[in-house]
Amino acid sequence: MGTFQITGGQRLSGSITPQGAKNEALQIICATLLTAERVTISNIPDIVDVNKLIDILADLGVKVQRKGHGIYSFKADDLNLDYLESDEFKVKGASLRGSIMIVGPLLARFGKGYIPKPGGDKIGRRRLDTHFEGFQKLGAKFRYKPGESFYGVEAKKLKGAYMLLDEASVTGTANIVMAAALAEGTTTIYNAACEPYLQQLCKMLNRMGAKISGIGSNLLSIEGVSELGGCDHRVLPDMIEIGSWIGMAAMTSSELRIKDVSFDDLGVIPTVFSKMGIKVQRENDDLIVPQQDHYEIETFIDGSILTIADAPWPGFTPDLLSIALVVATQARGSVLIHQKMFESRLFFVDKLIDMGAQIILCDPHRATVIGMDKATPLKATTMTSPDIRAGISLLIAALSAEGTSTIHNIEQIDRGYENIDERLRAIGAQIVRVN
Numbered sequence: 001m002g003t004f005q006i007t008g009g010q011r012l013s014g015s016i017t018p019q020g021a022k023n024e025a026l027q028i029i030c031a032t033l034l035t036a037e038r039v040t041i042s043n044i045p046d047i048v049d050v051n052k053l054i055d056i057l058a059d060l061g062v063k064v065q066r067k068g069h070g071i072y073s074f075k076a077d078d079l080n081l082d083y084l085e086s087d088e089f090k091v092k093g094a095s096l097r098g099s100i101m102i103v104g105p106l107l108a109r110f111g112k113g114y115i116p117k118p119g120g121d122k123i124g125r126r127r128l129d130t131h132f133e134g135f136q137k138l139g140a141k142f143r144y145k146p147g148e149s150f151y152g153v154e155a156k157k158l159k160g161a162y163m164l165l166d167e168a169s170v171t172g173t174a175n176i177v178m179a180a181a182l183a184e185g186t187t188t189i190y191n192a193a194c195e196p197y198l199q200q201l202c203k204m205l206n207r208m209g210a211k212i213s214g215i216g217s218n219l220l221s222i223e224g225v226s227e228l229g230g231c232d233h234r235v236l237p238d239m240i241e242i243g244s245w246i247g248m249a250a251m252t253s254s255e256l257r258i259k260d261v262s263f264d265d266l267g268v269i270p271t272v273f274s275k276m277g278i279k280v281q282r283e284n285d286d287l288i289v290p291q292q293d294h295y296e297i298e299t300f301i302d303g304s305i306l307t308i309a310d311a312p313w314p315g316f317t318p319d320l321l322s323i324a325l326v327v328a329t330q331a332r333g334s335v336l337i338h339q340k341m342f343e344s345r346l347f348f349v350d351k352l353i354d355m356g357a358q359i360i361l362c363d364p365h366r367a368t369v370i371g372m373d374k375a376t377p378l379k380a381t382t383m384t385s386p387d388i389r390a391g392i393s394l395l396i397a398a399l400s401a402e403g404t405s406t407i408h409n410i411e412q413i414d415r416g417y418e419n420i421d422e423r424l425r426a427i428g429a430q431i432v433r434v435n
């Protein structure tokens, strides 16, 4: 179990460049399975989850070449599908959430796709019904042996269909879109997720020869084609990292320049931090958080406590709620954080309470934070990171706290943040990787 030691209470300064988006990269890498031609992807983050997925593709027989930092080419022209039934795949496929998205492309191109129950954060129930209902609508047969936790879909031919997704699942929509791209006829997906990750995937598929319209909306139309070709694709900067650095700047009273953020793809994220009193300035495509000793959370018009809640895009992403929560602990004013999607993502607040934060966990989905206006800093402590976003939130709390904190289980943070300790040291953070 890896550990960070963080000595907080220092101001940070300078520039930080966000990595490529983890959740987009996972979709895009799976999409390379849809063609026998070469696909070259740049701005791929060097993080544990992405590297695990690249490894699975290589085990499947995809020719993977690293062309430079963050640049890979993939050529899926000769696959060994027997690998899908191996014990090794059952272990590797289960170790991350993103692996689920190999199923759609494999089903569409080779008539079968298998996956062990995928991993990812233990942040509540993580259903796969949307994925498999979608494949079934396209004509696939679903097989699942409950004892084995191994899922499979098979079909000689996929046929386009109308479907209304039971929820706007991010990975579910990606999986179904990829399958439908090679189905016969037209597929219409209503209640589709439309995060920038998905918009990027659909644009890339169109460059490969797919015919997808409605990109960016919750109604996608996909006219199936018989084959797809190669393309080049660049992954967007990671909006969750950008939100994390905004929160970090506010909590440490630092001025930070976050470079090349692709501002127009950040949606409501800057606005939500502004509502918490954090100044966010745009300069070309950089985002600047000026130094602020205090920030004050707005109230609603009637004076009642502001609520920050997650929602499918264009709503506020659930992956930034833990960060908003930690930032609120040192704000002036109060806020209700409502995590609607996941039921176990707020339990990390007990660590913040240990550090002196004033938080009432109302129920598994809601926490009220009473900000301390930096009158009393958080106290350093020893903690364990329960999931990726709680992990980064605790790291931000430790950077603002007085004294030296210890965070165990930092594998959770490494899953999604590239080389984080070195990048934070470059802007003045005192953070050491102990083992």
Ligand SMILES: CC(=O)N[C@H]1[C@@H](OP(=O)(O)OP(=O)(O)OC[C@H]2O[C@@H](n3ccc(=O)[nH]c3=O)[C@H](O)[C@@H]2O)O[C@H](CO)[C@@H](O)[C@@H]1O
Residues within 6 Å of the ligand: 023, 026, 097, 098, 124, 125, 126, 127, 167, 168, 169, 170, 171, 172, 193, 312, 317, 318, 319, 340, 341, 342
């Ligand atoms: C690898 C990857 O891309 N992971 C992201 C992806 O996970 P993933 O695609 O697994 O998440 P889903 O979008 O399927 O669902 C996430 C959770 O939200 C619930 N839900 C979803 C949609 C909805 O309209 N109502 C609803 O309640 C689901 O029941 C589930 O508990 O999207 C999540 C939601 O943005 C993010 O937290 C994850 O970081």
Ligand SMILES: C=C(OP(=O)(O)O)C(=O)O
Residues within 6 Å of the ligand: 022, 023, 049, 096, 097, 098, 119, 120, 121, 123, 319, 388, 389, 416
């Ligand atoms: C929950 C997340 O990731 P995953 O879906 O891979 O568990 C996340 O990125 O915040």
